[in-house]
Amino acid sequence: MYWIYLFLFxxxxxxxxxxxxxxxxxxxxxxxxxxxxxxxxxxxxxxLAKEKELLKVFREKLHLQRKTNDITxxxxxxxxxxxxxxxxxxxxxxxxxxxxxxxxxxxxxEHPETFQSIIQAIQLLSKGESVSLRFVNTKTGQLExxxxxxxxxxxxxxxxxxxxxxGKVFWENPDCAVVRSPREAKNKVVYIIFPKxxxxxxxxxxxxxxxxxxxxxxCVA
Numbered sequence: 743m744y745w746i747y748l749f750l751f752x753x754x755x756x757x758x759x760x761x762x763x764x765x766x767x768x769x770x771x772x773x774x775x776x777x778x779x780x781x782x783x784x785x786x787x788x789x790l791a792k793e794k795e796l797l798k799v800f801r802e803k804l805h806l807q808r809k810t811n812d813i814t815x816x817x818x819x820x821x822x823x824x825x826x827x828x829x830x831x832x833x834x835x836x837x838x839x840x841x842x843x844x845x846x847x848x849x850x851x852e853h854p855e856t857f858q859s860i861i862q863a864i865q866l867l868s869k870g871e872s873v874s875l876r877f878v879n880t881k882t883g884q885l886e887x888x889x890x891x892x893x894x895x896x897x898x899x900x901x902x903x904x905x906x907x908x909g910k911v912f913w914e915n916p917d918c919a920v921v922r923s924p925r926e927a928k929n930k931v932v933y934i935i936f937p938k939x940x941x942x943x944x945x946x947x948x949x950x951x952x953x954x955x956x957x958x959x960x961c962v963a
Contacts, residue, residue, distance in 0.1 A: 829866075830948055857889050860956050865891070867945050867952075868919075868936040877960050878902045881929040887960065897935050905933050912946050919943045923953035932957045 857875060864873045872892025879886050885902035900920065911922050921934045934953050 830945065834948075834951070856959055857956060860952050860959075861889070861891055863952055864934060864936060864949070867948055869939040870937050872896055872937050874900070874933075874935040875956055876900065876902075876905065876933045876935065877957075878905055878931055878933065879929055880906065880926055880931055886930070896937065900933070900935055911950065912943075914938065914943065921946065921949035921953055923957045924950050925954070927957055927961045930957065930961065932960065 860875070861873055865871055873890065874892075874897040875887075875889040876885060876897075877887040878884070879902075883902055883906060890897065897918070899915075900918075905920070905922075908920070910920075911924055913920055917937060918935055919938050923932045932953050934949055934956070
């Protein structure tokens, strides 16, 4: 394309040398002007065609960049999802492997490590150290047992009356999230309470599983 522009430029320069006479009713100057105008129009048309081609290439490049960004985002989401699923699998596997030992500890009546694996799993999922397990008798409305990690005042707001009054399996307040065991056993339910590390709580179903296992171990004891 650059060579074409060069040839057109040379032709325009030498047009006065090439054209020596008029033609019919056109003077020599008129013919030269007309030829120069034609070369100029041709150069302009070639420029527009080249610009259109470059614009097309630019749009294709933008489209490919968007497509690449979408693929990268999808891959990142997939890796995050796979990582989350692997984490959940490890937690469930760990709970299953510890279930016989935890049940044995529960049967031994108030063994200090009975709920240790559940506490650790909650800390991992909630991304925090503070956790409270509160076992409530739904028939008497009494708080029967508390197992906590972290400052007790952090969970002082959650007494048996307020926990039962909510009537929900999962809810949040500005500071904490609460997950209740989906079902009760022997008129008892357990509430898992932990500070919110993010605005949106993930893995609620996993917390329900942990609450159910904690209730099982408590009832066994």
